[in-house]
Amino acid sequence: MITAEKRLLLRLVRMGLGNGGVCDLAERIEWNALLDLAVQQGVPAIVLDGVKDVSPSPFAAGDRLCKMQWVGMVMNMERQYAAYEKVIGELAAFYQQNGINMMLLKGYGLSKYWPVPNHRPVGDIDIYLMGDGNKVWKKADQLLHERLGIEVDNGHHHHSVFTYRGVMVENHYDFVNVHSHRSSRWIERLFKRLAASGHETYMLDNGARIILPSPLLNMLFVARHSACHFAAEGMTLRMLCDWVLLARQRKDDIDWDEFWKICVAMGMAKFVLCMAHIAHRYLGFALDVFHVPAVYSNFGTKEAELIERVLEDCFSSRHKVKEPAGVGYIIARYKLWKGNLWKHRIVYTDSVISTFLAQIKSHLMKPATIIGN
Template sequence: MTRDEKIYFSLLRIGLGTESPREILPELAKLQWGEIYRLAVRQGTGALIWDALRQLHAMEYLPLSLRVQWAYNVEQIEDRYRKQEKVLAGLSKFYASHSISLMLLKGYGLSFCYPCPEHRECGDIDIWLFGRQREADELLCREWGIRIDEDKHHHTVFLIDGIMVENHYDFLNVHAHASNREIEQLLRTYAEIHGETICLKDTEIHLPSPSFNALFLLRHAAAHFAAAEIGMRHIADWGMFILRYCDKIDWTELYATARRMNMHRFLNCINAISINNIGVDAKLFPSFERDLKLEERVLNDILHPEFSEKFPEKGFIRIMRFKFRRWLANRWKHRIVYREGLIHTFFRQVYSHLLKPKSIAH
């Protein structure tokens, strides 16, 4: 790990509130700030590092042009957060008028685990409507004129004011991996457990139970890691979730499921990275087997993905060749995430794409 990367992690811990802001002051004048900025943005943590710099009163160390660029980036993150909040409030109010309850998955709901919620970068809005997904889509289409995209696995997609919403009918793509079916059933059971409720613009929105989130966040990060890559934002989500809900997580049950699905080593790694690099107290985790070599490889892949080719912009053959090369390169990840064999998985994923042909281009 380079010196700049070490400082990046110190800044990240300060931004997350797990490290004192006094410890790295002497190093700030020596940094390659352009590299720090690019790393922070690439990892989905730009606003969190900005929070650390503000706490350190370190803006004077940044070149003026970079300071302006960084401030603008943070402002965009905040604006998108507020826009998501507005869309979510309007959507939940619409559903409530039709007696449809909404549960929010990851994203905005996880932001409340952070010291500054609007600085947790959000992508799209993921929702679960307790089995009324199809009815809700028809209502949106009829009453709001919303176009519904049904070409994705396990959820439909639509846009409201430029914000993408994924309306889940399954939590996982049950066609891509056989083990996803078993996890899906567990998640549906956990989804019935009452979690916290937040009030947004006088409308109630349900958050998942800690049991649901522990398994869903783990599988979601694991699947993204095995398929392509993850960023430190995924690890920050896990670490902040643990900080807030550690006393409500059934670690025995979670590890039993993880071992049954062959993702216990990945779970060990993200726990270790949360401790070593995010600054989460090790006492909040159960004892687990450490594999320093694997932990280092997982962290290095997060920072510098071993497969770094860019996704082709167009061309069916080029896209298929790219996906096959990426699949070959990521075999080691598959072995710490899935219990299925590689050959079985390959043909099952081909079948999955045939069910939704347009998914090949993503």
């Protein structure tokens, strides 16, 4: 059930994204609870942007401490963004000096589509390196170790991991985990082909150049990333905002027929349609932004219950639950996987049995992924 508190959060996100709307605030709002919810969803700054558009100020005198805490959090996010930007520039320059081009996935590149870029939370940095040869990522990791003394962790599927100036970096050699689902293999081949066939460049303040995925690859990759998170654990409003803001800003640069054709082939068309309808219904985005094919014109009516279920799942409390380690982690993940089978059916073409076997094999290949944190 979408509670009044969640509806208020959605209205404020809509206003923070510049999509208008009227926000009838209750006489007494539990601002601390709303802040906690906004943080869980990765949208504290955009919600505060929405609150600023409410006149007169909805904060009562007794809410001053919460307001100061909220503003302080957003200011800290802005400082983190500046530091994050500097790290990206230094890494890009290092790779460029060694004949390697750095493609940014998600994160910073997507923040440029937000109304206020530094109001998108930052986390780790995801990169995909391009250059001569098939093992560019491995060469890059060796250079990091030899020249900067950085230790690289290779205990993960589809990317290595290292820390640079306190920021975790995932160096992707694959866009998706090709071991977790059989269907991921052809998806990976497609993503690599799209990456090789075209991309965009962006110059940073330090003169370094970064590469960004083409609009079509970006739309597909971000949608797939969100879908996989949704099926495995859960999607947040920040992930949803990333995709819908990208769609709105680049709608004229995307081959939408190809996009929807690929979504169907991947098995995630229903999930992507749910994202589009949530954005339309709750965040004020025009549905024609997403160029939904005519065959799905009645989706909003026929699948209204599914759309609400996907949205409600975004607010699941598991986003803030710390998972156990060791055997407890395995048991917790199995229960989560079993409870998420309905989500699997709107994200993947793989059968449940095929997925179960593939994931057992995947974890055995990288034992560190079995024991959790």
